[in-house]
Amino acid sequence: MARQAAVPIDLVVKFGGSAITDKCQMETLKEDNLASAADVIRKCVERGVRCVVIHGAGSFGHHHAKEYQVNAGLRGTIEEVKRRRHGVCLTRLSVTKLNHMVVRSLVDKGINAIGLPAAGSWLMDNGQVSRHGVTSIVELLDSCFVPVLHGDCVLDSSKGCIILSGDVIIKTICKEQKVNRVVFLSDVFGVYDKPPSQTDAEHISKICVSQDRRIMTDISTSESQYDVTGGMMLKIQTAMDIVINSGGTTKVYITKVGSNCVNQICEGLDTGQDDTKSFTQIIHHQ
Amino acid sequence: MARQAAVPIDLVVKFGGSAITDKCQMETLKEDNLASAADVIRKCVERGVRCVVIHGAGSFGHHHAKEYQVNAGLRGTIEEVKRRRHGVCLTRLSVTKLNHMVVRSLVDKGINAIGLPAAGSWLMDNGQVSRHGVTSIVELLDSCFVPVLHGDCVLDSSKGCIILSGDVIIKTICKEQKVNRVVFLSDVFGVYDKPPSQTDAEHISKICVSQDRRIMTDISTSESQYDVTGGMMLKIQTAMDIVINSGGTTKVYITKVGSNCVNQICEGLDTGQDDTKSFTQIIHHQ
Numbered sequence: 103m104a105r106q107a108a109v110p111i112d113l114v115v116k117f118g119g120s121a122i123t124d125k126c127q128m129e130t131l132k133e134d135n136l137a138s139a140a141d142v143i144r145k146c147v148e149r150g151v152r153c154v155v156i157h158g159a160g161s162f163g164h165h166h167a168k169e170y171q172v173n174a175g176l177r178g179t180i181e182e183v184k185r186r187r188h189g190v191c192l193t194r195l196s197v198t199k200l201n202h203m204v205v206r207s208l209v210d211k212g213i214n215a216i217g218l219p220a221a222g223s224w225l226m227d228n229g230q231v232s233r234h235g236v237t238s239i240v241e242l243l244d245s246c247f248v249p250v251l252h253g254d255c256v257l258d259s260s261k262g263c264i265i266l267s268g269d270v271i272i273k274t275i276c277k278e279q280k281v282n283r284v285v286f287l288s289d290v291f292g293v294y295d296k297p298p299s300q301t302d303a304e305h306i307s308k309i310c311v312s313q314d315r316r317i318m319t320d321i322s323t324s325e326s327q328y329d330v331t332g333g334m335m336l337k338i339q340t341a342m343d344i345v346i347n348s349g350g351t352t353k354v355y356i357t358k359v360g361s362n363c364v365n366q367i368c369e370g371l372d373t374g375q376d377d378t379k380s381f382t383q384i385i386h387h388q
Numbered sequence: 389m390a391r392q393a394a395v396p397i398d399l400v401v402k403f404g405g406s407a408i409t410d411k412c413q414m415e416t417l418k419e420d421n422l423a424s425a426a427d428v429i430r431k432c433v434e435r436g437v438r439c440v441v442i443h444g445a446g447s448f449g450h451h452h453a454k455e456y457q458v459n460a461g462l463r464g465t466i467e468e469v470k471r472r473r474h475g476v477c478l479t480r481l482s483v484t485k486l487n488h489m490v491v492r493s494l495v496d497k498g499i500n501a502i503g504l505p506a507a508g509s510w511l512m513d514n515g516q517v518s519r520h521g522v523t524s525i526v527e528l529l530d531s532c533f534v535p536v537l538h539g540d541c542v543l544d545s546s547k548g549c550i551i552l553s554g555d556v557i558i559k560t561i562c563k564e565q566k567v568n569r570v571v572f573l574s575d576v577f578g579v580y581d582k583p584p585s586q587t588d589a590e591h592i593s594k595i596c597v598s599q600d601r602r603i604m605t606d607i608s609t610s611e612s613q614y615d616v617t618g619g620m621m622l623k624i625q626t627a628m629d630i631v632i633n634s635g636g637t638t639k640v641y642i643t644k645v646g647s648n649c650v651n652q653i654c655e656g657l658d659t660g661q662d663d664t665k666s667f668t669q670i671i672h673h674q
Contacts, residue, residue: 188500190500191491191500191502191533192495194491194502194503195495198484198491198503202481202484202488205477205481206481209474209477212474213477215477216477216480216507216508217484217505218507221503222504222528223508223509223521235508238508242508242543245473245548245549247476247477257527
């Protein structure tokens, strides 16, 4: 496992799968959003921010992973194992295709982006990371490159294969290295008290979490009960884990691709009071 | 460094850059040749051959690597370093694009191919491999996947960055693991005594090398003096190194994509007497 580097990682940015791809259209980019996200990274790099990009899969990979039940591992009948192994290859072809597009988009902006798929270097054991590639990430950062990782199919010593999610990659980086900020770029302005597609959904600006994992949300912006479900809850849990594990030293935000404040958040600047509805911050309650 | 596995690698196949791409046309595949090479792997895998594929870059990568002098490393003026770092990214975009096409071609044939770029996991120090990814290759083989590697730009602790050639990857695999056969799939039937484009070029069926690196070629097929230059000489040197370093236990062949004997060679079967003009074998002189 890598030792903590002397120089912290300023920023880990997650390009959400929903933010950069159209989840309803197989292998379809949201090109404007990807270009916008790439612009954020460009500005950060120009200001000397050491940053790592992780992207979700969205409509790349998920379809094959689900159809072939990749996450069930290489277990079952010979036919099932054969089919899933093929599914791993199809899923990887799809996510590496997206990774190539993301890296291309970043390099087109003049960013020194290097795609770094996890398959091969990362290894899992029954769903837990048993070998990671954080050393490679730090080496690339030290050489002024921007590593671009993504959720991937990797080998699992117990199950055969498994999906390593982008969120687990981020948590591992934060565990192994000092990270100043983690920003999740979503297709919405952060966390809402109900699905943001509902007209009465209220934006939540701050979610306070205690060291013992209790949520003490500041619901001043919301009258309804805090009740977030599905994908967003998973994202909040990742965000909470990072905040709690770092004892609050890692700042964590969820915001929308193209929001007014995204550059300030990513560069670690003051966002001002007016932009509090543009992002959700996960805050460590001392 | 990886320990020698109990189960040897049956076959390492190099898809030559000239064999699978049109070197004169930027980023252009020779699709028929790639499909033919993929067919060879399919037949091998169906017969239970444990194999690894390495491909050259051809018209993918080389252009950028040359234009930006990537191999000169991240040294020089600030502007030169900046330019070369960008060149590394462009070169990697091009070679990973080809890797994706090669993996796609193999998966389309039903082969469980997994792309495994070297950047990140492999590390060089002044042109020598100081960290390799052979463990990942063995893990994928043990899980019945076919790892697909390629020449790549990697970090170099002394020079900043460097080109890690497919040939060096092959030599490293052969050093770290027992490998039964290495086959170079070229665009010609092996080694000739002069450029094969010349009408009087004679095919050389066997090249005998001694442990002290002397070439004692069986030039029975050739009346002219043994005089091979350029890219082919480099290939022969790699082939010789593998034969010599293994003390002759690794069989090494150079043949043409689509030649009659390529399946027999790859599967380790007798090629028969009539096919000796279809390949060159590098033989260890005891």
